Amino acid sequence: MKKIGLLVLSLVFVAASSFAQEKKTQQGHTNQNKFKQLKDVLATPTSQRTASGAPGKKYTQQKVDYVMDIVLDDDKETITGSETITYHNNSEDELAYLWLQLDQNMRAADSKTPDINPNRIPKGLSKDRYDKTYEEQPFDGGFKIMSVTNVDGSNLSHTINQTMMRINLAKPLGAGESFQFKIKWWYKINNHRTQGGRSGFEHFPDGNNNYVIAQFFPRLCVYDNVEGWQNDQFWGRSEFALEFGDYTVNITTPDDHMLGATGRLMNESEVLTKTQLRRLAQAKKSYKDPVVIHTQEEATKIEKSRSKKTKTWKFFAENVRDYAFATSRKFIWDGMAVDINGKTVMAYSYYSREANSLYGDHSTRAAAQTLKTYSKYTFDYPYHKAISVDGQMGMEYPMIAFNPGRPNADGTYTDRMKYRMLGTTIHEVGHNFFPMIVNSDERQWTWMDEGLNSFVQMLAMRDYEKDYPLGRGLPKNIVPYMSGDQSRIAPIMSKGDNVYSFGANAYAKPATALWILRETIMGHELFDHAFRTYSQRWMFKHPTPADFFRSMEDASAMDLDWFWRGWFYTTDVTDIGIKNVKKFYAKPGSDRVDFVEDTTEGASFKKGKGANSKYFYEVTFDKPGGLVMPIIIEFTYKDGTKGRKTYPAQIWRLNDKEVTKAIHSDKEIINITVDPDLETADVDMTNNSWPKKQDNKFGKFKNKVKG
Amino acid sequence: MRTKKLLLLFLIVPLFAFTAHKYYLSLTQIEYNSKNKSVEVIINVFIDDIETALTKIHDKKFELDTEKEFADIDTYFFDYLKKNVKFKLDGKAYDYSYIGKEYDGDVVFFYLEIKNVPALKEIEINNTILLKHFPEQQNLVKSKVNKKYKSLLLTKKEQTGTLKY
Numbered sequence: 001m002k003k004i005g006l007l008v009l010s011l012v013f014v015a016a017s018s019f020a021q022e023k024k025t026q027q028g029h030t031n032q033n034k035f036k037q038l039k040d041v042l043a044t045p046t047s048q049r050t051a052s053g054a055p056g057k058k059y060t061q062q063k064v065d066y067v068m069d070i071v072l073d074d075d076k077e078t079i080t081g082s083e084t085i086t087y088h089n090n091s092e093d094e095l096a097y098l099w100l101q102l103d104q105n106m107r108a109a110d111s112k113t114p115d116i117n118p119n120r121i122p123k124g125l126s127k128d129r130y131d132k133t134y135e136e137q138p139f140d141g142g143f144k145i146m147s148v149t150n151v152d153g154s155n156l157s158h159t160i161n162q163t164m165m166r167i168n169l170a171k172p173l174g175a176g177e178s179f180q181f182k183i184k185w186w187y188k189i190n191n192h193r194t195q196g197g198r199s200g201f202e203h204f205p206d207g208n209n210n211y212v213i214a215q216f217f218p219r220l221c222v223y224d225n226v227e228g229w230q231n232d233q234f235w236g237r238s239e240f241a242l243e244f245g246d247y248t249v250n251i252t253t254p255d256d257h258m259l260g261a262t263g264r265l266m267n268e269s270e271v272l273t274k275t276q277l278r279r280l281a282q283a284k285k286s287y288k289d290p291v292v293i294h295t296q297e298e299a300t301k302i303e304k305s306r307s308k309k310t311k312t313w314k315f316f317a318e319n320v321r322d323y324a325f326a327t328s329r330k331f332i333w334d335g336m337a338v339d340i341n342g343k344t345v346m347a348y349s350y351y352s353r354e355a356n357s358l359y360g361d362h363s364t365r366a367a368a369q370t371l372k373t374y375s376k377y378t379f380d381y382p383y384h385k386a387i388s389v390d391g392q393m394g395m396e397y398p399m400i401a402f403n404p405g406r407p408n409a410d411g412t413y414t415d416r417m418k419y420r421m422l423g424t425t426i427h428e429v430g431h432n433f434f435p436m437i438v439n440s441d442e443r444q445w446t447w448m449d450e451g452l453n454s455f456v457q458m459l460a461m462r463d464y465e466k467d468y469p470l471g472r473g474l475p476k477n478i479v480p481y482m483s484g485d486q487s488r489i490a491p492i493m494s495k496g497d498n499v500y501s502f503g504a505n506a507y508a509k510p511a512t513a514l515w516i517l518r519e520t521i522m523g524h525e526l527f528d529h530a531f532r533t534y535s536q537r538w539m540f541k542h543p544t545p546a547d548f549f550r551s552m553e554d555a556s557a558m559d560l561d562w563f564w565r566g567w568f569y570t571t572d573v574t575d576i577g578i579k580n581v582k583k584f585y586a587k588p589g590s591d592r593v594d595f596v597e598d599t600t601e602g603a604s605f606k607k608g609k610g611a612n613s614k615y616f617y618e619v620t621f622d623k624p625g626g627l628v629m630p631i632i633i634e635f636t637y638k639d640g641t642k643g644r645k646t647y648p649a650q651i652w653r654l655n656d657k658e659v660t661k662a663i664h665s666d667k668e669i670i671n672i673t674v675d676p677d678l679e680t681a682d683v684d685m686t687n688n689s690w691p692k693k694q695d696n697k698f699g700k701f702k703n704k705v706k707g
Numbered sequence: 708m709r710t711k712k713l714l715l716l717f718l719i720v721p722l723f724a725f726t727a728h729k730y731y732l733s734l735t736q737i738e739y740n741s742k743n744k745s746v747e748v749i750i751n752v753f754i755d756d757i758e759t760a761l762t763k764i765h766d767k768k769f770e771l772d773t774e775k776e777f778a779d780i781d782t783y784f785f786d787y788l789k790k791n792v793k794f795k796l797d798g799k800a801y802d803y804s805y806i807g808k809e810y811d812g813d814v815v816f817f818y819l820e821i822k823n824v825p826a827l828k829e830i831e832i833n834n835t836i837l838l839k840h841f842p843e844q845q846n847l848v849k850s851k852v853n854k855k856y857k858s859l860l861l862t863k864k865e866q867t868g869t870l871k872y
Binding site: 414415416420469470471477480481483484485488501686696697698699701702705 | 732734738740747749751754755770771772773775806807809812813816818820845847849851860
């Protein structure tokens, strides 16, 4: 009876309130809920890319095979190549033209790259820099295309648009057909230490050059059903994607050079000495420590003279997406065997004496650890080797990476020098997995390989050393970036060329997002299975962001659309606080229990007469930050013990600003802290505790200093 | 045209460092302690970057947070800060004392204190930390004064800013 009365009464109120508002027409709105599904943001699934995030039955991919003869001229610092390209059109489309990437044209005299970067007159320059800037001719490092021909030698029509070249086919290339053609080219190699770049040489006072050569030949663009031809111009920053194929490469260098390259060396006995071959055989059995195959003493002796003779290194690389090599008469070479689930893979390093002992101590070991850890979280490393080169930059290619870091002149190095070198080495060797094998489009979606790679890198660093000091990727370390000036922050889902703070945007923030997913949202088991599923589904294929987002959800039964939306599509930040806490005690009566609020100041409790032993708290959490995140709370009890509770992010689904939870406890609570372990990248910790923390970071430090 | 090309190269080189922290940022947190009548300042910068700056300025190798760190390193820090961070409170220039520093991972925190500030309505801060050595450097300033939160971003273009409460 009572209930019906209430119902009638509430109906009256509803009627009254709607009557009162009748004059004001309310405006509607679209679905702004942070948990709204991403269905209208992600591409519609097809039989090529399924709704589960896996490649579909009709998924196709082009294949491009290269046969190349490369000549490196150490005196003139030029590289000359002739390549025969076989393009296999595995798509169902007819192609009227093919597109190739001419990355070196970014350094051509008429490159437009400088023109898109604003600049000013500096206050002053060193004399040397002034001359280079204002007096000397600009360096022309662009491709000189000598010929583009059919296999019969006749000219093949082509058009160059900056860093892209179109091959105009005489007749369209049908589905399932192949086309073969030849290109001859040369270019002047840049000094990457003074002119920048991801390829080039480093010049030493002793007259020698260390060459790290990449992006050095006209390479086919990816053609797929997502973007058609991936022929976005190369402006110098955003990297690239390429088709997989087989490479047969002959590289001619001075006779006294030591060379490392993508692929299997096919003429070992022609280019290596008997001693080197013997040591190489030892290295292939050494799973614990690297074996030096070409020693520092030997390299030091060789670098003092210059052979006029040449030799040709012959390689074959199966199913790779690119090709690179490093060569110098200064290079020391070591290697060790790595056991990947019963298969032996080799980790090698090539480095000059200037990089020793840092490289001798850590380079090959770091490469080996990278292969092990990444194989554990993705798939067994499918190639036979991975190389780390003292290239004094940080750049990756299939089976070979160019890394930074040199010790002091006396060979000693600090921990920070060690960790900086290790961090990059693990990162670049890790790129063998993303994007060399899981081949996403870096020019469009930098984070897909840089972010994923920076994340797995953290796991590999911890495997290399248990207490490895992690920096980038930990949630607390992204706070300065995420809480910075919003006009200089872009969502992760932005093109790399167009963002400020590229490193934070495309490397650190996505790595942090994945770290949070694994540690805080999904847990290791669910995350690892889903991440492995994605990696294995897309190995040797071209995934898109949607394929990643969908696979992670499909394999884990976790709806993560809210997480992708917030962390990847917006620049929102995490900020969750405790707005207020009300304390209650319970007074049991004969047939009901009444709750009585205790209004004592702060955390102290004063129970009234007849109260039972329990403590009740009504905690109101507010969320000044736009990101939806779980609420992780730590209780400190009066007896000094602690307890934890995590409310899933879905607690915010009905109210994005504020939620209230009733908490009951057998023990009196003296403190409640939100995100006690700094795992959500909360940008403002001053509102995270109850009662409000009195002593600030400054006061604490000052007291500590005073002793 | 030529000018542009070479200057571009300066700009590109830092972008090619692939795993270093890659963003150049310092954070200055200012809080007015009305009880002590003091302004408490915490500045954090990347150790790598301040090490590079000090090495260039003094033309000798600084190895921060290692056994080889100079015993009088705090003198260098304080000297660098005095030259690069200046405060005017309600229009009047104030000196600060250097309470100390604290290393945490790849970041160093500096603790500075301005004493005898009876009231505070406006802070003018000139912050040129690392601007000379890293053209992309951004110096973020966050403050809490009289329960009001204000922040600003200082760069090579804008090296001084004012916060009003």
